[in-house]
Amino acid sequence: MGAGALFTDVDDAARRLAACGYFADDETAVSAFVAARLGKPLLVEGPAGVGKTELAKALARVADAELIRLQCYEGIDEARALYEWDYKKQLLRLQVNEGASFDELAGDVFGEEYLLERPLLRAIRASTAVVLLIDEVDKADVEVEALLLEVLSDFQVSIPELGTVRANGRPLVVLTSNATRELSEALRRRCLFLELDYPDPAREEAIVRSQVPEVEDVLCAQVVHAVRTLRRIELRKAPSIAETIDWTRTLLALGHRTLDAAALRSSLGSVLKHGSDRALAFTNLGLGSE
Known part of the structure; x- marks a missing residue:
């Protein structure tokens, strides 16, 4: 099944994502449906822990597709994102054929055997269904962002030694951003856009129940209420949905x-990971001081 035929309509997108453990609101369901139907990359922006990466994982489960993840970070370069050559094997090959000239061996040492695929090239060359997750793209440098423009525009890359490599099938692409820096308009123009925030209480309770089915309604509602209270405080790190579950x-x-x-005092370490945050939580949850 191609990505375009993944969902029959928006309601089908919401149902199938929920069946895979992802409870999408209306805007998210619309974005997932349109991204799959049009074959457009989906840029998902929002604070850490609201389910941006989980959306890509859920789409891969729905599509029964391989999830290929490019984790961006400061300093990532083309070699880590796209491809690089196995220089050690190439050098060994040259040493074994010491008498031959480099021109004579160039066609050999720059063959498939020596090519190391990184996530972008793997996704382009994949012969089966793929969801490509470009995670925390805002942490990458502008040079990598420029590389993404070629990939997302034409789903092809140019390898000087091998020529142009075109995608066998168009992967479904999800980019996530925590908005730590402004992304270029050129990148945004190539994508659909979805802004995610923390879920409303009912949806977060549904998420918790799906992951912790043994929890009783009273405790589930109390935990979600406490987490929402903590998120309104100026913490170093607000609790994520995953930490609500934890x-x-x-x-x-x-x-x-x-x-x-007593339960709050004994368990806050599972949801708050900074001493200053714990002190603020004690005050705002009416527990006094530690």
């Missing part, structure tokens, strides 16, 4: 059925 599992493991003061 906190719920921690409370159950400790034998708590409700989120009282």
Whole structure:
């Protein structure tokens, strides 16, 4: 099944994502449907922990596709994103054929055997369905962003020694950004855009129940309410959806059925990871000081 035929309509997108454990709001379901139908990259922007990466994973599960992930970071270059040559094997080949000239061996040492595929090239050359996740693209340098423009425009790359490599099939592409820097208009122009925020209480409770089915309604609602309170505080790191789930599992493991003061004190380490955040939480949750 091609990406364009992945969903029959928006409601089908919401249903199938939910069946894979991703509870999409209306805007997310629309974006997933349109990205798949039009074959357009989807740029998902929002704070850390709101489910941007999980959306790509869910789309891969729905499509029964391989998830290929390019994790961006400061200093990532073309060799790590696209491809590089296995210089050690090439050097060994040249040493074995020491008497031959480089021109005589160039066609050999720059063959497929010596090519190391990185995520972008793997996605382009894949023979089966692929979801390409370009994660935290805002952490990459502008040079890598320029490389992405060629890939996202034509789904092809030029390798001087081998020629132009074109995609066998158009992968479904999801880019995520925490908005730590402004992305270029050229990159945004090539993408559909979705801004994600933390889910509303009902949807977050549904997410928690899907991942922790043994949790009772009272505890689930209390945890979600407490997390939403923490997110309104100026913390160094606001709790993510994954940490809401972790906190719920921690409370159950400790034998708590409700989120009282004792439960809060014993379990905050599963949801807040900075000492200053813990101090603020104690004050704002009415627990006094540590």
